[in-house]
Amino acid sequence: MRSKVSxxxxxxxxxxxxxxxxxxxxxxxxxxxxxxxxxxxxALDILEAGPVLGYDSLVIGTNDYADTANSDIVVITSGFPRKPGMSRDDLVKKNQEIVAQVTEQVVKHSPNCIIIVVTNPLDAMAQVALKVSGFPRERVIGMAGVLDTARFRTFIAQEVGASVRDVxxxxxxGHGxxxxxxxxxxxxxxxxxxQLMPADRIEQIVQRTRDGGAEIVKLLKTGSAYFAPSASVLQMVDSILLDKKMIMPCAVSLQGEYGFxxxxxxxxxxxxxxGIEKVIEIELTPEERNALEKSADAVKELIQVMGL
Structure with a gap:
């Protein structure tokens, strides 16, 4: 019997x-x-590509949550992009409402699923999904670090002329x-x-990674990235459905790890x-820990805005 992903x-x-x-x-x-x-x-368009590419996956498009019933994994991408004149707090509250409604329906129809949250602001929306679902933390995961790391690896590979596989x-x-x-x-x-590049060049690449999403938005003029984000979710789904036990950076509800x-x-x-089978604690330098605490503080501000 095939797995089911909604x-x-x-x-x-x-x-x-x-x-x-x-x-x-x-x-x-x-x-x-x-x-x-x-x-x-x-969905029909994707389905009709099956004979050409050789896959037998059933692909269904729907406006009825009942069709998502008994999913093994549910990926939440619904939400508003930030529009001109919209403050960050406006965006947070609007998407909080959407993610809360979606999560209620997900839990109703797939009470045993694993939820992967993609909607921005990512870390805050994952917090909403966890609270509304009542699921254990192992079954609510935010996709951010895989994407951010992919961008970092891409820029490094380009800089040194190496395969991305070697990076x-x-x-x-936080994702931001x-x-x-x-x-x-x-x-x-x-x-x-x-040992491969000077410190100032490394710092430039680090900053480009932080600005990775904004760089694409600026180039596209309308809309934001979707090829790399979707690939990043796919890697997470691979590891869960195929029980690969891959270690990758994800947004996780911490329970004491890293002091949070x-x-x-x-x-x-x-x-x-x-879902999340283990949280890996890396020994951080004081500078790295301070940066992580600053990142966590930014997430806490969003949580306060949402009233959670």
Whole structure:
């Protein structure tokens, strides 16, 4: 029997993820959206690519949460992008309302699922999903660090002329300006990047990583990134559904780890069939710890805005 993955929100991130999942050929995919007929049209298009690419995944588009019932994983991408004139607090409250409503429906129809949150502001929305669902922390995960790390690895590989496969890196903290790329631990084929490029160039790459999403928004003029975000979710789904037990940076509700409690912070976590199976604690330098605390403080401000 195939696994079932439901994607809530059939926009660019959601529909691209649905396509990537179908091409994996290990799960049936349900794509939900409130816009009439739109998810049905996109799902049919993806389904019709199956004979060409050779996958048998069933892809369904729907406007009815009942079709998502008994999902193994539910990915929440629904939400508003930030628009001109909209403050960060406005965006938080608007998306809080959406994610809360979505989570209620997810729990109603798939009470045993694992939830992956993609909606921004990511860490705050994961907090909403955890509170509304009542799930244990192992089953509510935020996607951010995988994407941020992918950007970091991309820029390093380009700089040194190496394969991205040879670059290992971690980005911790919140998904935004306060993220904490751990340049000290970054290597290319096991060689520390401090031996491959000067410190000022490393710092420039770190800053470009922090600005990664904004750089794409600026270039696109309308909309934001979706190819790399959807690929990042896919890696998480791979590790969970196939029980790969990969260690990757995810937004996790910490319970004492790194000195934080009841707050989502990006840290390395092992993902397997049960969701988060282990939180990995890295020994940080005082500078790195201060940066992580600053990142956590930014998340706390959003939580206060939401009244959680």
């Amino acid at each position: 994607v809530i929100g059939a926009g660019f991130v959601g529909s691209t993820l649905a396509q990537r999942l179908a091409e994996r050929d290990y799960a049936d995919v349900v794509m939900f959206d409130i816009v009439p007929d739109m998810p049905q049209g996109k 290992q890196a971690y980005v911790l903290g 300006d306060t993220m904490v790329p751990l340049a000290r631990m970054c290597t290319v084929a096991g060689i520390p990047i401090s 409690n009841d707050i989502f912070v990006g840290v390395p976590a092992q993902l397997g069939a049960k």
